[in-house]
Amino acid sequence: MNVTVKPKSLQNLKLYLKGGYKVNMDTPDLKYLFITGQVLELNSIQSFDSIEEAVLYVEYLYLFEDLSRSQNALKFLYELQNLRLLNLSKSILKAICVSPVMLTFPNLSKIRVFVDCYNNTPSSMITQVLFHLCGRCPNLEVVTIDELL
């Protein structure tokens, strides 16, 4: 199923998705974005220049072992680089970690990552996560890695 969100003046958006959705967004004035559920794709027509906070608890319905498949998640994150606060699922974080592209968040000061400890999350990934976050967020002040219940 496709979801397209187009109001140019929209500042606050929450999406609760069940099933695999292809989400298209054209909301350049968005300040707050919350998405939870399963997705096939997240697409942005243009950058979120005004974005301040994003909560992306999405699970992609495929694995990121194939690098080309992580490109959609990375392209969407690239449009969110003005973020100050970011909450991420392990699924998206994995896309960041496996990417050869150094995606940076210059304004990000606070990040929270949720991991599923009972679903084969290797402990080495925690170390990788810390390494990648600190390397790509030059103004990071608060890191929280939390367990998904």
Place this chain on the structure above:
Amino acid sequence: MFCFSSETLTSLCLVLSMDWNVPEYVWLPKLIRYAHFTSFIMEDENSIQLFLDGCPTLKIFKLVIRVSLEDETQVKTLCMSSFSLKFLKINWEEIDHDRK
């Protein structure tokens, strides 16, 4: 070797029930507000001290260490020193093997 280094980080909270350990190299000079680890497995006797050595301004440190009564090889000694710590809280919790 993974380096966990940041010149800006002031707070770090890791709330996990998986086995994990401190990266081999830590340098967080601005980590001043707090570090909170739950639940931490001590695989190395020096791991906590290595972390504290890399956080020269840390004031608040809360630590929950997971222990196994069945594991004879686990670390049995915890030593730490710091010139900056003002508040320290340590808990030990027994590993629930039925959950693994």
